Each structure stands twice: as C-alpha cells, then as structure tokens.
Amino acid sequence: MPLIEVKNLTLGYENRTVIEDLNFSVDEGDYLCIVGENGSGKSTLMKTLLGLQKPFGGEIIFGDGLDRREIGYLPQQTIVQKDFPASVREIVLSGCQSRCGLRPFYNRDEKLLAEKNMERMGIKEFAKRCYRDLSGGQQQRVLLARALCATRKILLLDEPVSGLDPMVTAEMYELIRSLNKEGITIIMISHDISSTVCYASKVLHISRKIFFGTKEDYLKSDIGKLFIMREEDGADA
C-alpha cells in the first residue's frame, strides 16, 4: 500500500480551480519531484497534502499508519522569520510540538531528539546562535532539522534551495539525498529542473497536461523533453 495516494483530486483557492482530476501515489522510499510553471498549483497541492486547505474534490489517502501530522514540512521562509529572535535550539525543538499534544513543555526524549537532529544536520555548534544571524544555507538546515523532529517517514520540501548560492545548493541536495537513502520519503517542489532529473526517482509535472511517472519515463516523454530543453535554453541565455 502506498504511503500517500491521491485520487481524482481537484484543488484551488478562492473558488478558482487550479488543478483538476489529479492522480498519483507516493511509495515508501520515493524521491518525488513536483515541477511546473509558476501558478500551476504546486504550492496549493502541497498545502492540500498538509491539510492547510481543503480540496474541492477527490481524496487523499494516507497508508501504512501514516498520520497527516507526521509529515515533516520545510516551508519557504517568510519575512517574519528573517528578523526573528530565536536560538537554533528553540526552533528545532518546536518541531516536536505535535508530539506534545496538550502537554505544555517538552520532555527529555523530545530534547534528545532535537539534539540528535541538530547533529544530523551539522548545526549542533550553532545551537545557541540566533537564527537571523545564520547564512541562508544554515537557516535551511535548521528548518530541515525541525522538520525531521516532526517526522520519521516523510518530508515535504517547498523549494528548499531558493535563494541559495550554487555551492550551498549542491550541499543541500546532497543532504536531502542522504536523508532519502536513510529511508525517508521525499516530496519536493522544485524549480530547478536539472537537479530534479539528477536526484528524483519519480516526477509529477503539473501544467495543462499532467505527467506522473518515473524519472526515466519523464525524460522520454514529450512534456519532459520540452521542459528540459526550455530550461537548458534559459540557462544558456
């Protein structure tokens, strides 16, 4: 049984339908990239998967005992966060909030989990540093560590490399790949087609025509060829 199965999903915002009749599934250990032009509904799809908004129709089925709240989410950074006075440890620890329920304070296990994930992301030395003083790449690692506190199985990443320089971008992709190798399922929204092709195992392309399949099939498909060609032209220009 797949981890997430999406059936005949119709979604949008403010009564405007963006995507109609979407079908795809995510299996354990997958690395799914969601690509498509701006405004094609990638972020709306992600919000719907997370339960931040309701779909207009269709259903999302979570399998293998996965609870929607157990999805680790790496959102795009907001303006508020740019000058937020919070230490790295405080932010990572806040990933454990779903484990607390109504308990007001974090227990020892949760604190250990936060430490472990900071170590995993190589940010333990920054634990007491202020989030706003870190570089873009370091900030993403902090948010990734937080997402890991919230999940054991699956990460949803919303353009994790936007605004990062090429070196840091490559590091970030390696980090995500290593997490995938550890068995964490990855769903990633991406603008960056070349790295998508490099790392993904499956591709969901959203535009007027929807493609869903393995990376190999995508590279052979018309829609895939077209998109990659255009991207490469864009990169050359």
Next chain:
Amino acid sequence: MLDKLIEYLQFPFVRYALIVGILIALCSSLLGVSLVLKRFSFIGDGLSHVAFGAMAIASVLKVTNQMIIIMPLTILSAVLLLRTGRNAKIRGDAAIAMISVSALALGYLLMNIFSTSSNLSGDVCSTLFGSTSMLTLTHTDVVVCSVISAIVIALFLLFYNKIFAVTFDESFATAVGTRSNRYNLLLAVIIAVIIVLAMNLVGSLLISALVIFPALSAMRVFKSFKSVTVFSAVISVICAVAGMVISILAGTPVGATIVATDAAAFLMCTIAGAFVK
C-alpha cells in the same frame, strides 16, 4: 527625595498604584514579543481606541461597573480584527485603522452629547492619556487586577511553547497539527484583556507603547526567544516603576512618564545592541 518617596508610600493608594502598575507592565510585555513579531503591533493601538469607545458607551448608559461593557466589546473587536487579518478584501492594517478611528470618534461624540460633567475635555484627556484614576484605585480594583494578571501569566507560561511555534511559523505549526487559529484567538483575547486593564494606568492612547516598547528593546540586545521574553518583562517592570516614582516625585502625568521611560530604555538598548554586534 527618598524621604518624600517613603512618605508617599505610607498612603495605601500609592502602594495600590505601584502594585497594579507592576502587574500591568509585566502582562503587557509578555505578549508584546509575539505581537511585534507577528506584525500585530497596531492591534494594541486599535483595541485601545475601541476600549475608549466602549468606555464612552458605558458612561452614557451610566453603568456602575464599566468593565462589564468595556471588556466584552474589546475582546469581540480583537477577535474580529484577527479574522479580517486573513481576509484579502480589507487588509489587516486598513481594518484596524478603520475600526480604531471610528471607535475613537464615536466615543468622543457620545461623551460630548451625553456628558453631564462640567469638565468634558478633562474627562476625555484623562481617558486618553491616563491620569488621576490611577490614584483612586480601590482595594477591589487591585484584587481584580491581580487575579486577571495571574491568569494571563499562567496562560502564557502554559502555552509558551505553542505561542512560540505559532509565532515563528504558523503554517508549519498547523501542518504538524497545532491549532494555530486557537492560539491566535487566545493571543487576541489576552491582549484585549490587558489593554482594558492598562487603560487605567497609561490611558488608551499610550497603551501600545507598553506592549511594544519592552519587546522592541529586548530584541535589540538578545538573541533567543526565551531571553527576549524574560528581558522584556524585566525592562517593562523597571520602566513602569521608574516612571511611576518619577511622576510621584516630579508631579508629572503617570502614563506619559512611563512611556517616556520606555522610550529612553529603547534608545539605550539600541546603543547597547550596536556594541553587542
């Protein structure tokens, strides 16, 4: 000078004023950090104007305990303002400006039409800038204020981690199952309660200073949410006490003096912050 202060402290009403002042300063500073970071600074300002309007209605209706009218109306507006913050048709800041000026105008209008007092402008001035009422607090006022402050502080401590999570990243918090809307609602209700309480101390025009200044000062110097919260509480209490003592000794208006002290503290923190970096 110290003799004069000790002499004043013999009077129960001065002691009451100090106790209430400290409690209000403490409560208002706790939530200030969240409000500033969530870009809600103006909500405090808007709500205080609503409270002024509500007070005018209460005095027109000749209600003996004005709280009965002021408190629910202010809380209601807080909830409404928070809702419209998400509504794209009227942007949050415009909604706040709209509600706050209407309430202010309506309040003044009502007071003008129905007032029986011979010193109308004096009445209006003291509700807007706070003044004499601070020294006419009764024992009951102090008890009510203490109880409400205790509730506010307890709620803040219990929900500290959730408030942090929702303030830092609402969509993440919601995605992992935290009911962000409820905590936003809680924030709005608490801030409304604090504003109604603080109206006695500094008057309705100056309340937002009490809410935002300590938070802003602390954010200049400190780098974690916990230290910012603790320091803003400390600085707020110190400024309130200093402001009240100065106003007693120098005979200056209480509210304005406290706010001036807060502003001075902010300046000092800004300078200190420049050296820390």
